[in-house]
Amino acid sequence: MESRDIEIRQHFHKKRLQHFHDCPNTIVIDELGLAHGKNRADIAVLNGTFHCFEIKSSKDTIVRLPEQLSEYSKCFEKISVISAPNHIHKIINILPDWCGLIVATKGTKGAVAFKTIRRPKKNPQLEITAMAHFLWRREIIELLTVLGVEKKYLSQSREKLYKLIPPTLTAQELTQWIKAKFMGRKDWRSASLQMLCDD
Incomplete structure (x- = not known):
């Protein structure tokens, strides 16, 4: 059929x-x-x-x-x-x-x-940077702030912001962050x- x-x-x-x-x-x-x-x-x-x-x-x-x-x-x-x-x-x-x-x-x-x-x-x-593209700009800025990235770096383009994610962030940790943000949608x-x- x-x-x-x-x-x-x-x-x-x-x-x-x-x-x-x-x-x-x-x-x-x-x-x-x-x-x-x-x-x-x-x-x-x-x-x-x-x-x-x-x-x-x-x-x-x-x-x-x-x-x-x-x-x-x-x-x-x-x-x-x-x-x-x-x-x-x-x-x-x-x-x-x-x-x-x-x-x-x-x-x-x-x-x-x-x-x-x-x-x-x-x-x-899996690529952490590509995975982070699910986040909106304000969400990626919030994540970077929590991860300790200085405020002076957070006015860059969204593409550059994704690259500021530290390599120590695991896929599991990013998944939980994305999930928390999606729950509000x-x-x-x-x-x-x-x-x-x-x-």
């Missing part, structure tokens, strides 16, 4: 992400912009780690997948691809061995079932809940 992105997305929210939606300390975001909007992650889940889910329906192509994976690997701690069966054999040859893979099969009545082919592992290519949670309930 042919599938569309919206069908896979809605069923995945209900069947695999419901417990994350129910958790007050977890954020689920659809179409999260990366690198200030140059790319978008289909679904991002932020709790103890930052996990990206990329959807490839039967009607999609996978031409851009290598480029997308390259961008995602800079700023997500885990990455999983959710794919219709017709792409699986090609995708499994493209994915790094640390990326997860989930097959999404649409039934005759329209429901989509999910089967995990491979669970994601920790991303070894209530409209993102509302949009995700609307997607979850929209039939």
Whole structure:
């Protein structure tokens, strides 16, 4: 059965992400912009780690997948691809061995079932500076202030501010900071809940 992105997305929210939606300390975001909007992650889940889910329906192509994976690997701690069966054999040859893979099969009545082919592992290519791009300017300034960066350096461009992050900051620490800031963006949670309930 042919599938569309919206069908896979809605069923995945209900069947695999419901417990994350129910958790007050977890954020689920659809179409999260990366690198200030140059790319978008289909679904991002932020709790103890930052996990990206990329959807490839039967009607999609996978031409851009290598480029997308390259961008995602800079700023997500885990990455999983959710794919219709017709792409699986090609995708499994493209994915790094640390990326997860989930097959999404649409039934005759329209429901989509999910089967995990491979669970994601920790991303070894994560770049702290790229990950920090999720923060708005005022948020990165606040982070740098907490980290002890002098005020005289905080009037620089956003790109230069990201480079002031000390190398001692761990991905886990930055994830918790990003999560704390995202928790204040209530409209993102509302949009995700609307997607979850929209039939």
